[in-house]
Amino acid sequence: MTQELYTKFAYEFMPFYRNLNILSVIGLSEAGIADLPSWVPYWTRHDAVPPIVNATSPIDMYSFYHVSGSSVASPRKIHDTLILSGYVYDTILDIRDTLTF
Numbered sequence: 001m002t003q004e005l006y007t008k009f010a011y012e013f014m015p016f017y018r019n020l021n022i023l024s025v026i027g028l029s030e031a032g033i034a035d036l037p038s039w040v041p042y043w044t045r046h047d048a049v050p051p052i053v054n055a056t057s058p059i060d061m062y063s064f065y066h067v068s069g070s071s072v073a074s075p076r077k078i079h080d081t082l083i084l085s086g087y088v089y090d091t092i093l094d095i096r097d098t099l100t101f
Contacts, residue, residue, distance in 0.1 A: 002044075003035050010040040011077050018072040020084070037080040 013022045025041045036042060076083040 006043065007037060007040050007080060011075065011082070014073050014075045020073045020075070037082065039082045 010022055026039055
């Protein structure tokens with residue numbers, strides 16, 4: 001029941017807000033529901049690392065991100081598989097430790 005609710009909420013969030021911001025909060029905790037798809041946030045964990053962006057913020061915090069231009073998310077779902085289309089616009093070559101100031 002919980003898996004179905006989390007999956008339905010995550011999937012319906014994307015077309016409602018016309019973006020993929022909810023994907024910024026996935027995979028933040030190691031423990032979760034065993035059968036939860038990897039693209040669905042596990043909301044029960046309160047000790048998870050904060051997301052890069054606040055996907056549920058009512059404020060448009062994303063107005064400074066313009067990679068997608070005026071395009072909107074058009075996700076599809078087949079069973080528990082999320083299907084998206086897009087373009088590769090850059091590649092990450094290396095990841096380093098966090099900078100400290």
